[in-house]
Amino acid sequence: MVIDKVKKVNKKEEKRIKNEKASDMMIGKWVKCDKCKEIIYKDDLHQNLSVCPNCGKHFRLSSRRRIKQIADDGTFEEIGGDILTKDPLNFKGYMKKVEMLKEKTNIQEAVKCGICEIEGEKAVLAVMDGNFLMGSMGSVVGERITLAIETAVEKKLPLVVFCVSGGARMQEGIISLMQMAKTSSALTKLDKAGQLYISVLTDPTTGGVTASFASLGDIILAEPHALIGFAGPRVIEQTIKQKLPEGFQSSEFLLEHGFIDKIVERKDMKSTIAKLIRLHK
């Protein structure tokens, strides 16, 4: 009922935000679901794991919230947090943008890694963050992921990576491309050591991340209705000069084509991961 009231009051506001691009549009304490258009009280949304209580849409999560949902309380110990953004191309405005983002988002880079417990099972957890330059992979993401993999090898722990990425970090040019090689070759060591790697694809996972560690899990999970692909939908549409069908490159599409093992809803994610880890002990 509250929601109805808000709808009326916010008619004007609603009209304005319709023109905005962002997927989750914040209006103070309220959020509008861009799928079912329902207006949701923010606290309700967060208590529901940032899943729309009305239609089940999985909102994008910050690394902080994701870690809170997956790791047991107080067990997460960060690794590689001291590795910070570099500017190999001396690209104009890049560092300024990074500094601004750090201040605004209060996160240091597009991935956070650490050792934690998941339902009591010790694991290395890496969580990407789409709030930081669209989760793009530059040298910091590549290096932190690689460190996470090496830690898993060294400490004989399973590795869980939550992916969200627009692809390579353009501002770091060829250095970003090489991160694909670095992370993928590190995974050969984990593979050789016979340890489990679970990759979880969330909305969106594209480009160089899809074409490297995201696709190399022993088990690949995905959240429902996530966009997952190598080329972005816009690039494909420009190439083939036609519109893509509804649901192209969605998690459901990938499942159908045999590229992921299972779609898991957010409420079941932690227990599913914990179960898989136990099955590989």
Next chain:
Amino acid sequence: MSKITAWDRVMLARKMERPKALDYINEIFEDFIELHGDRNFGDDKAIIGGIATLEGEPVTVIGEQKGKKAKENMERNFGMPNPEGYRKALRLMKQAEKFNRPIITFIDTPGAYPGMGAEERGQGEAIAKNIFEMSKLEVPIICVVIGEGSSGGALAIAVGDRIVMLENAIYSILSPEGFASILYKDSNKAKEAAEDMKATAKDLKSFGIIDKIIKEPDDGAEKDFESVVKELKSYIKKSLKELNKLTKEELVNERYEKFRTMC
């Protein structure tokens, strides 16, 4: 001294008459026999591969192949591979490992093909798998960027023990047009982008990403193909000699360290 801009090199790298993978394969090696298909879906003409000999020793050669005429270029999909192309390359590389043959790859692509079929058949997975497998193959791998080396589509056959670039080749995260359209919101600023992205052989050498630059005439490799081939062939021979001295374990470890410490 020449004043060739980064954009000039982009243009040179894309020139239709510039020597393509097959030209190098036919000049450097003997007895080339092309092998087709990924044993799964099809045969991608944008990637060629097979067995040849170098001074009598069998090697596996793989290359991204553009056409030298408009019609051939279309048949080759402008050198933009589909997943089956990368899977064919991987099949041939695993075969090389089984029979203990070194691998030489030639990189020349505007990128992996961004089409519907490519996505349906797992373009991302195909590239990831190649990078993963190449970094642990127990035979020497030499990768030569001969024209355009663009994005993951290039890297998918470019993980090796020696990375070589022709002087006018470019190797980058994506095309200057794409870069300009993403970062400057204007694809017409490609010239500026070409400069800013630092994608020339000289730039990559300074980053420590490539090991060797092969000289070519200022107006392109085709102007003096013979001497380009001569220098490249002698570099490949010299490198194989060095790499053949390593044990399999040393070889894989050194390759791992190369990419681990690159950046």
